[in-house]
Amino acid sequence: DSGVTQTPKHLITATGQRVTLRCSPRSGDLSVYWYQQSLDQGLQFLIQYYNGEERAKGNILERFSAQQFPDLHSELNLSSLELGDSALYFCASSVATWVGETQYFGPGTRLLVL
Amino acid sequence: GDSVTQMEGPVTLSEEAFLTINCTYTATGYPSLFWYVQYPGEGLQLLLKATKADDKGSNKGFEATYRKETTSFHLEKGSVQVSDSAVYFCALILLGGGSNYKLTFGKGTLLTVNP
Numbered sequence: 001d002s003g004v005t006q007t008p009k010h011l012i013t014a015t016g017q018r019v020t021l022r023c024s025p026r027s028g029d030l031s032v033y034w035y036q037q038s039l040d041q042g043l044q045f046l047i048q049y050y051n052g053e054e055r056a057k058g059n060i061l062e063r064f065s066a067q068q069f070p071d072l073h074s075e076l077n078l079s080s081l082e083l084g085d086s087a088l089y090f091c092a093s094s095v096a097t098w099v100g101e102t103q104y105f106g107p108g109t110r111l112l113v114l
Numbered sequence: 115g116d117s118v119t120q121m122e123g124p125v126t127l128s129e130e131a132f133l134t135i136n137c138t139y140t141a142t143g144y145p146s147l148f149w150y151v152q153y154p155g156e157g158l159q160l161l162l163k164a165t166k167a168d169d170k171g172s173n174k175g176f177e178a179t180y181r182k183e184t185t186s187f188h189l190e191k192g193s194v195q196v197s198d199s200a201v202y203f204c205a206l207i208l209l210g211g212g213s214n215y216k217l218t219f220g221k222g223t224l225l226t227v228n229p
Contacts, residue, residue: 002157043158043203045217058217090157105157 003027004106006091012112018079021109025072025093031055032074033094033103034066038087049074081113116141120204120220127194127227135189135223137178137204145206147171147180147187152201152222161189161202194227201225 003026013019025032034046036059045058049068060066063081068074078085088110092103121136139145146165150158162171167182176191187204204220 002159004157042221043219045219056217092157102160103158105159107155107157 002104002106004091004093004104006089006106006109008109009107010110010112012114013081014114015081015083017081017113018077019081019111021076021078021089021091021111023074023076023091023093023106025074025091026104029093029095029104030072031094031096031101031103032068032072033092034060034074034076035090035092036087037090037108038084041087046076078111083113086111086113116145116206116208116218118204118206118218118220120202120223122223123201124224124226127225129196129227129229130193131227133189133191133194133198133225135202135204135225137187137189137220139185139187139204139206141185141206141208143208145208147178148205148207149176149178149187149189150203150205150219152203154200158203194225196227196229199225199227 005024007022030051033048037043046060047066048056052068063079066076088108090105090108092105094101094103117140119138148163149161151161152158162173164171164180167180170179178187178189201222201224203222207217
């Protein structure tokens with residue numbers, strides 16, 4: 001158990017819909033990272049937040065957005081969902097800002113868009 | 115652009131066999147290199163890392179050496195166990211301007227170790 005929690009574990013929805021994925025980092029960790037893992041794209045870094053502020057952006061679509069709240073939990077919002085958004089979404093956390101710090105990954109949320 | 119290339123899997127070995135998973139990279143700057151492992155049904159775990167040339171990362175019997183001249187970071191283990199069965203990801207992190215950075219993963223290599 002990494003100490004990072006993600007909810008829900010599974011999510012099934014329809015195209016065009018909007019969903020919110022939630023992540024609670026390890027106690028004391030200020031950085032939260034979001035990743036997407038799919039069969040065709042592999043593992044891709046989406047975005048990082050540090051202490052409430054966006055710190056770095058990867059291959060995140062404009063239909064996707066994220067935020068980190070004062071209690072440090074983070075949410076990833078996916079809108080206008082397409083079939084290709086079906087994937088495993090991971091959240092990770094670390095103590096500091098530098099991405100080279102050890103990141104602790106949550107168990108993931110599996111999203112299926114029908 | 116920056117990229118990581120890993121050997122295609124799956125790799126199937128017998129217990130106590132020697133393991134090598136090749137990883138090479140292309141980067142416009144001087145990256146830090148990582149190996150992550152993903153056990154079935156779990157998230158990724160950092161296995162080892164190296165931040166500069168000739169550094170050797172090691173953990174749980176796994177080793178990888180940062181070779182700048184060959185742009186490689188091959189993962190090795192002398193004697194694999196059934197419990198090592200997992201997907202292994204090579205990754206690089208490249209610092210950009212300010213606090214920006216790029217994080218790039220290889221496609222992963224599935225390792226299956228049979229008793």
